[in-house]
């Protein structure tokens with residue numbers, strides 16, 4: 569098969585487009601012909617050697633394609649069926665897996681990090697990771713669902729319990745996950761205040777349903793959120809940017825507010841004013857993707873209720889260019905590789 573492989577860590581040019589041995593489906597596995605694979609920030613961290621240092625490595629966590637072969641013991645899938653993969657491999661045995669909290673599995677692995685991912689023509693996946701692709705979406709759109717929408721769903725719906733009438737602050741609304749969060753918050757009847765940089769990205773956040781979009785380069789976020797909510801603040805804050813936005817995100821959080829965070833692109837170390845935090849009955853949720861049950865529930869909503877935002881599709885051979893686009897921060901929504 570053809571694959572975009574890293575054999576050393578570094579800048580985008582370490583991604584090599586090569587002939588590579590085909591994976592074989594083991595017992596309980598499905599072999600998938602990858603048709604599209606969406607990029608995530610994690611791809612950049614892995615490429616740089618900052619996560620899962622395994623080499624050689626085939627990146628790519630968000631995978632959509634077609635079934636080409638079934639390993640022994642697998643039934644219920646037909647060759648040619650269009651599928652999208654749940655992005656995490658879990659042990660199925662630990663206390664978290666047994667209790668339906670697979671995203672906390674003690675042995676959790678992610679496609680494109682600890683195991684080979686979707687920057688390739690073929691990937692072998694455990695049967696329990698394989699889900700039917702929603703009707704009416706393209707492979708590029710389907711590949712844009714798993715990490716962004718599942719994580720946003722887990723944060724807003726499962727952990728923060730967003731309710732009608734609440735206000736959600738979506739930090740970084742123009743990213744793949746931000747564009748998912750805006751839609752999910754709206755779907756649950758919340759008012760959405762998003763942040764984005766520049767007029768073009770702000771308008772696109774409004775088009776997705778954000779009620780107000782603040783320019784994070786020009787406006788004081790917490791002050792504006794308080795102004796828009798009669799001083800109350802945001803009931804839910806959706807965070808994935810990290811150190812750069814953390815102080816304003818906390819200042820924007822209402823009494824009894826819930827903040828969920830799933831990333832730290834701009835830095836890992838932050839401070840917390842403990843007295844304000846407990847006195848205002850606030851909650852912080854650390855979150856990592858979501859569960860297969862949430863993924864199943866979520867996929868049904870792509871029949872008209874939710875839509876993916878595909879920024880740009882590159883051929884697999886141009887994976888390095890796709891990485892450069894993500895690093896420049898020019899994109900709105902998901903960057904996808906067509907395979």
Ligand SMILES: [Zn+2]
Nearest residue numbers: 659662665673
């Ligand atoms: Zn487990």
